Amino acid sequence: MxxxxxxxxxxxxxxxxxxxxxxxxxxxxxxxxxxxxxxxxxxxxxxxxxxxxxxxxxxxxxxxxxxxxxxxxxxxxxQRILPLQTTHTPNFLGLHKDLGFWKGSNFGKGVIIGLLDTGVLPDHPSFSDEGVPSPPAKWKGKCEFNGTVCNNKLIGARVFQYVSQVVGAAPFDDEGHTHTASTAAGNFVINANALGNANGTAVGMAPYAHLAIYKVCYSNGCFEVDMLPALDNCH
Structure with a gap:
């Protein structure tokens, strides 16, 4: 034994x-x-x-x-366990605003990033359209906020909620995932800080790219019946 x-x-x-x-x-x-x-x-x-x-x-x-x-x-x-590396992603990757690959990429100008998550808080300063060109002519998406919220940065926002079928629901983020959109394509926010601490510039990886937000996730999860039509609308 x-x-x-x-x-x-x-x-x-x-x-x-x-x-x-x-x-x-x-x-x-x-x-x-x-x-x-x-x-x-x-x-x-x-x-x-x-x-x-x-x-x-x-x-x-x-x-x-x-x-x-x-x-x-x-x-x-x-299987690997990947550590969380940094909150300063551009610096961590060696990207510089005034030279090199990041500048050569035009900071994502002309690119549309579709994001399926819990929605977005559109008034966040990361979604300013300063320096962002108008959306490409091929863009046919919708903005289901009121007409004053979307801009050249946040060009589309839709909500998919088949299960509850709430009429007139807007794609506002009430789960705290707005940061996923700003991490991908947040514009330059000078003097960003937390209660006066860690002052610096907050910026996403493609700050001049456009964002199209699709709210498909809620506190109880993300239903495929919402995700699949949202993916179709990303095309």
């Missing part, structure tokens, strides 16, 4: 969590297995592991090597 316990402990210590990638089924095989994809995915794993659909599998090196020999296998990558 002690020997078995030791062997089990050794195996547990050698297990590592992997993200496993396999080929997409196509043609006749896909049709045959369309109702049993779970079995297809599970066929790559040792019998002792959990389903790929439930959680990333924990495998030994030997189990990964055996999996690599199976037809349809692409990659098994050890």
């Amino acid at each position: 002690a020997k078995e316990t030791t062997e089990q402990d050794e195996k547990q210590s050698s297990l590592q969590t992997y993200n496993v990638y396999v080929k997409k089924l196509e043609g006749r095989i896909a049709m045959e297995l369309s109702e049993d994809l779970e079995s297809w995915y599970q066929s790559f794993l040792p019998l002792s592991t959990e389903s790929l659909n439930q959680q990333p599998p924990r495998l030994t090196d030997e189990e990964v090597k055996a999996m690599e020999k199976k037809d349809g296998f692409i990659l098994a990558r050890p």
Whole structure:
């Protein structure tokens, strides 16, 4: 019994969590297995592991090597834990306003970034349109705030709320995710600070890009029935 316990402990210590990638089924095989994809995915794993659909599998090196020999296998990558690096993303990436790649990119001018999240607070200074050109002529989106809120920066805002079907709902952010839009494309905000501390310039990665906001997420989550039509409207 002690020997078995030791062997089990050794195996547990050698297990590592992997993200496993396999080929997409196509043609006749896909049709045959369309109702049993779970079995297809599970066929790559040792019998002792959990389903790929439930959680990333924990495998030994030997189990990964055996999996690599199976037809349809692409990659098994050890799971990484990525640290939060910085709140000063442009500086962290070595980007400078007056020279180099960032300036050469025109800070995102002419680009439209579509964001699916909890909405936006449109009066935030990050969404000033100073220096931002007019939207491209191809833009046909809507702004479901009142007519004075959208501008050359915030060119579109829509709400998708199929489940509750609230008539006249506006895409205001009431969950605190406005920062995702400003991180992507917030304009330059000089002398930004928190109660007088950490004074500096707040800016997103594409400060002169346009933003189209789609509110599809709420306190109880993000429903696919809202996300899919929002994605269609991003085109």
